[in-house]
Amino acid sequence: MNLLEFRLKSEALCMGERTKKGTFRPTITTIPYSQITGALKAYFGIKNIHAVGHFTKIPKKEYLTFSPKNYVTGSSRLPITVEFLVDVEGMVYILKNDDTHDFPEKIELSIGALRTRGLGNSLLTKVGEIEIDLSSRESRKKNMNAGILNTRVPLEHLDKFAIESRKPVYGYLFKPTSITTGVYVLSLFEGSEVYAPKVLLRGG
Amino acid sequence: MIVPELHDIGKLVDKRATGIEHNFENAPFRLENDTWRGIVEHHCSRNFQKYPTSPDTFKLCIADDLAAAFSRYTIEGEDAHVFNTHKLWNPPSETMTQSFIKSAEEARELFSFLAKNPTANEFFEKYEDMLRKRTEHATRGKNITSLYTHSKLTGQFFRILISDNSAFSLKSEELQGLNKEEVAALINKKKKTWNMSIMRCKINFAQIPVKAKDMNVFKVLEKLIENIKKELPDNIFFSTSNELLIVTSNVQEPLEKIRKKIEDLGFWMDVLYAETQVGGIKPQLEDIRGKKEKMVMYPPLPNEISPPICELCQISKARDQPLVDEESGIKEFLCEKCWRIREAGSGLPKFVEWESSEKNPKIGWLKIWLDYELLLKSLSELYSRYLEEIRESTLKNQIEIRFSTISEFQWDYDKFLKCFEESVEKDFGSGNVQKILPDFLAVQIDSFNLLKNVLLRFNELYDAFFPKFKDVSSPLKLSIVGSNIKFPFLETWRLLQDTRNEINIQLIGKGYIGLKVKDLSVFLKTKTDNKALLYKLIKLSEISPKLAKITLSDRSDRDFYPYTDLRLAVEKFGFENILTYAKMMGD
Numbered sequence: 053m054n055l056l057e058f059r060l061k062s063e064a065l066c067m068g069e070r071t072k073k074g075t076f077r078p079t080i081t082t083i084p085y086s087q088i089t090g091a092l093k094a095y096f097g098i099k100n101i102h103a104v105g106h107f108t109k110i111p112k113k114e115y116l117t118f119s120p121k122n123y124v125t126g127s128s129r130l131p132i133t134v135e136f137l138v139d140v141e142g143m144v145y146i147l148k149n150d151d152t153h154d155f156p157e158k159i160e161l162s163i164g165a166l167r168t169r170g171l172g173n174s175l176l177t178k179v180g181e182i183e184i185d186l187s188s189r190e191s192r193k194k195n196m197n198a199g200i201l202n203t204r205v206p207l208e209h210l211d212k213f214a215i216e217s218r219k220p221v222y223g224y225l226f227k228p229t230s231i232t233t234g235v236y237v238l239s240l241f242e243g244s245e246v247y248a249p250k251v252l253l254r255g256g
Numbered sequence: 257m258i259v260p261e262l263h264d265i266g267k268l269v270d271k272r273a274t275g276i277e278h279n280f281e282n283a284p285f286r287l288e289n290d291t292w293r294g295i296v297e298h299h300c301s302r303n304f305q306k307y308p309t310s311p312d313t314f315k316l317c318i319a320d321d322l323a324a325a326f327s328r329y330t331i332e333g334e335d336a337h338v339f340n341t342h343k344l345w346n347p348p349s350e351t352m353t354q355s356f357i358k359s360a361e362e363a364r365e366l367f368s369f370l371a372k373n374p375t376a377n378e379f380f381e382k383y384e385d386m387l388r389k390r391t392e393h394a395t396r397g398k399n400i401t402s403l404y405t406h407s408k409l410t411g412q413f414f415r416i417l418i419s420d421n422s423a424f425s426l427k428s429e430e431l432q433g434l435n436k437e438e439v440a441a442l443i444n445k446k447k448k449t450w451n452m453s454i455m456r457c458k459i460n461f462a463q464i465p466v467k468a469k470d471m472n473v474f475k476v477l478e479k480l481i482e483n484i485k486k487e488l489p490d491n492i493f494f495s496t497s498n499e500l501l502i503v504t505s506n507v508q509e510p511l512e513k514i515r516k517k518i519e520d521l522g523f524w525m526d527v528l529y530a531e532t533q534v535g536g537i538k539p540q541l542e543d544i545r546g547k548k549e550k551m552v553m554y555p556p557l558p559n560e561i562s563p564p565i566c567e568l569c570q571i572s573k574a575r576d577q578p579l580v581d582e583e584s585g586i587k588e589f590l591c592e593k594c595w596r597i598r599e600a601g602s603g604l605p606k607f608v609e610w611e612s613s614e615k616n617p618k619i620g621w622l623k624i625w626l627d628y629e630l631l632l633k634s635l636s637e638l639y640s641r642y643l644e645e646i647r648e649s650t651l652k653n654q655i656e657i658r659f660s661t662i663s664e665f666q667w668d669y670d671k672f673l674k675c676f677e678e679s680v681e682k683d684f685g686s687g688n689v690q691k692i693l694p695d696f697l698a699v700q701i702d703s704f705n706l707l708k709n710v711l712l713r714f715n716e717l718y719d720a721f722f723p724k725f726k727d728v729s730s731p732l733k734l735s736i737v738g739s740n741i742k743f744p745f746l747e748t749w750r751l752l753q754d755t756r757n758e759i760n761i762q763l764i765g766k767g768y769i770g771l772k773v774k775d776l777s778v779f780l781k782t783k784t785d786n787k788a789l790l791y792k793l794i795k796l797s798e799i800s801p802k803l804a805k806i807t808l809s810d811r812s813d814r815d816f817y818p819y820t821d822l823r824l825a826v827e828k829f830g831f832e833n834i835l836t837y838a839k840m841m842g843d
Contacts, residue, residue, distance in 0.1 A: 076466070076744045076746075078744065078746060078747060133744075135747070207559070208559075218550070219526070219550050219551075219552050220552055221552075222524075222552075222554055222557055222571065223570060223571065224561060224565060224570060224571065227560075234563070235560045235561065235562050235563070236560065236561040236562075236563070236565045237559065237560055238557055238558070238559050238560070245550070
């Protein structure tokens with residue numbers, strides 16, 4: 053298994069969680085499979101992409117309050133406060149396969165929520181490629197470790213990233229099934245104890 | 257039936273003054289009941305003639321051993337007798353050289369009490385003061401837990417041992433015809449062949465409170481913990497507002513009971529479990545040699561949920577009909593469990609009142625955390641220091657803390673939380689304080705500078721209850737978040753859980769203060785009375801925090817000399833801490 057390693061930079065990013073109380077939309081502080089894979093799929097127009105990521109420094113949070121407009125009635129709804137991250141730096145790992153092996157060195161794409169308001173513009177710069185060789189004990193020792201997961205991955209994709217769950221923290225990630233529909237799939241969240249590639253672990 | 261808690265009642269009698277052994281084997285009085293048999297036969301050593309002759313006194317002897325704060329490191333000699341408890345976190349200033357009952361006449365009173373066949377509660381009620389002061393083992397170096405705690409724990413261990421005759425099998429015939437040495441050998445054998453389990457459960461909730469009514473989840477958690485404690489009174493050896501340390505003969509039964517309860521509420525639980533021989537059971541689960549397992553117990557989670565998903569817990573399918581807020585018209589999709597919590601009405605009435613008030617008050621959220629692993633480590637360090645002090649030499653091995661010491665700590669910890677709540681109520685008025693959990697309060701405040709009072713009270717109480725923890729890493733951590741009441745609680749809760757320092761203060765929109773408890777009193781003396789200077793510093797920091805920091809040390813700045821106190825404070829505590837403190841005090 054090979055992972056393409058990209059550095060992510062963004063001035064402002066809202067990796068929005070589901071809205072709370074109808075008026076507050078918090079942001080999460082990692083880069084889940086669903087967000088980054090969705091953004092890459094939308095950018096390249098191909099389906100066979102699997103990616104995860106995390107931030108390399110604790111991002112600063114800021115808040116934006118605005119009133120979404122109901123375009124049918126022309127009236128404004130209740131104001132909503134959105135939490136977003138500024139000066140974001142992180143790493144993104146894309147599973148190398150026939151569709152992704154020739155990805156460009158730089159990818160400019162929009163990730164997360166509120167893209168119409170200028171948030172989410174991100175630059176991915178290729179850093180290199182990580183070979184995760186699971187064939188021998190020596191090679192596993194080199195790239196794999198037990199630790200705390202630093203991202204969110206659906207259970208159905210754990211094996212793609214060679215993640216073994218030891219003490220899970222569960223949650224659900226959204227999985228689109230068409231342009232307008234989707235389901236929530238059981239996923240491993242950050243904070244889970246796992247045996248996984250070092251780059252996907254806290255402090256790794 | 258033996259009342260095991262009374263087994264060491266004889267320790268209230270001073271042996272040197274009366275000549276009476278604490279197991280009453282040579283006492284000038286005698287009774288014919290089970291508890292008396294327990295008292296007389298609860299030891300099996302060369303120091304006493306009597307020894308266990310029946311399965312119940314045999315098990316009492318083992319329970320007594322498990323509930324002891326034993327250490328191999330002791331001081332011999334006459335001056336080694338100390339009768340008061342040396343709490344490792346708060347040692348006494350005076351030394352008690354005799355036990356309480358010093359004459360045969362007084363001892364007779366004790367005998368009369370025993371003759372009434374008292375219950376454990378009657379015993380604790382009558383002798384609580386003495387039992388709390390008197391140490392379990394009146395030898396320097398072993399005197400680290402009270403007789404009160406030891407008696408309670410012996411009762412718990414005894415009932416665990418007699419409750420399961422298959423796990424702890426012992427027939428009367430096995431003891432027949434054995435002499436003292438043979439019984440001692442059998443005790444050792446049983447301690448190696450009988451197995452006991454210990455588990456640490458950390459209960460978490462998936463719900464993320466967003467409305468005052470959702471804060472009910474804390475009340476639900478509190479009730480759950482109380483309920484488990486009531487159902488397993490003999491098995492719980494330590495607890496906090498969301499953690500339980502459980503000792504049992506068979507882990508499956510209590511685990512299943514708790515699992516069912518948490519599942520009904522939609523909570524989840526971290527479990528660390530270990531099984532080992534009775535002689536090897538200890539509170540350091542990680543260090544236990546034997547079968548060990550880490551588990552996470554969730555309510556049943558489907559692989560897929562089709563929308564809508566519950567907005568609160570986000571791990572269950574929401575009801576198709578949304579909950580509509582009458583005032584705002586906001587629709588929320590909630591699952592059955594979270595709906596029940598929301599609809600239960602608020603268990604936090606003051607908070608609801610503040611939230612609906614037009615004042616939009618500021619809130620100080622105060623949460624005290626206890627780090628169990630750090631507690632064991634710090635207690636072990638303090639115990640080593642205590643022994644080194646009396647032996648005047650360095651110990652080679654790390655000292656292990658036993659159940660009695662953490663239980664002893666539990667009394668003080670609970671009392672500390674109670675006193676903290678009372679002192680905050682006294683300072684702010686009970687109408688302005690909402691207790692959420694015993695270790696979690698919300699305070700309505702006019703300005704953030706009032707949070708200084710909270711820090712002062714915390715420091716005073718810390719000095720009164722746990723002064724020695726200031727010499728090691730503090731297992732108690734304080735998190736404070738200062739925010740407007742409208743600030744989303746889910747964010748507040750995340751910030752409260754950030755315990756990277758011993759004292760953590762997050763003032764929304766102002767900054768962060770992170771300190772060690774030992775530095776708190778000096779930190780609070782930082783002079784912030786020159787408002788003009790502070791205002792200048794804050795305004796500069798809004799342009800650039802680095803510029804503000806440089807200004808403090810800029811000799812050409814006209815305020816260089818007036819900044820001296822702040823400069824010194826910055827050197828000691830860091831710029832961010834001082835700047836945030838200045839903003840807090842300037843509020």
